[in-house]
Amino acid sequence: MIASLGGVVTSSVRVGDDASTTADALGLTSAVGAPACHQRDLIVTTGGTGDSRADHVRALLRDAGADFLVDGVDVRPGGPALLARLPDGRLFVGLPGNPLAALLSVLTLVHPVLAGLQGLELPALRPAVLASPVDGVRSGTVLRPYRSVHDPDSATPHAEPTPWHGAAMLRGLADADGVLVCPGSGAAAGGLVPSLDLPW
Incomplete structure (x- = not known):
């Protein structure tokens, strides 16, 4: 989907519902051997954006000093989606973990961000x-x-x-x-x- 919207996927990492591992994968720590997410215009994650004890994304972003540009969307499905800017300028889209909610959030958040980064207009409703x-x-x-x-x-x-x-x-x-x-x-x-x- 990222490719169909004009983006280029440079890396893909799978992590469990663990705060430390998630922080390492996002480049929010200096752990040795952590996958580097730097030099990217946009980071997209799926899952972990809710409010349960297994959801770590929002807390990690807050701890990292991220600026929440969209902290949840008043829509169903897809309400837990978020858009943030990390202190180093990278944009971050957190998609919900449920499949339909995640894919619809690609339409409502990822597509507009990628269009903006490429100087493209979004299709009209x-x-x-x-x-x-x-x-x-x-x-x-x-x-x-x-x-x-x-x-x-x-x-x-x-x-x-x-x-x-x-x-x-x-x-x-x-x-x-x-x-x-x-x-x-x-x-x-x-x-x-x-x-x-x-x-x-």
């Missing part, structure tokens, strides 16, 4: 007519993958929201044509809502 309602959630915005469906009574394709929209579910995104951007209160069938094209 497109209007979509809902074929089925989208239920409300306790959040400012609902992101819902959808498939385009033909409505015999309309010349405009309609958007069928996926029923598989839990933060850990990838099935709905796997065959999606785009992502609906609905108000947290929900939206009725036949309503017009903004949508994002998938960049991959």
Whole structure:
């Protein structure tokens, strides 16, 4: 996905839910043999952005003196995502650990950051007519993958929201044509809502 958005992945490291190992991998310590994340424009992590005892990313960033530019997003799924600037100027995007939440956060945070670093414009939101309602959630915005469906009574394709929209579910995104951007209160069938094209 990073490559499809114009980025170049220079390294990839897997670490467990351990604060010290995570700090070493991010280059926040001077441990011997730690993978160097310096000389990078952007660091992207997945997981560890929540509030449990196994989630260390926010605390490590605070301890390192990072400036939180986006400390959580009022959206579901993907609320625990964050954007920060490290003291040495590197940008940092922390994605949630759940797969759908992480991938939708690529759209809402990683894509805009990479576009900005490359001097590119983001694609415009497109209007979509809902074929089925989208239920409300306790959040400012609902992101819902959808498939385009033909409505015999309309010349405009309609958007069928996926029923598989839990933060850990990838099935709905796997065959999606785009992502609906609905108000947290929900939206009725036949309503017009903004949508994002998938960049991959």
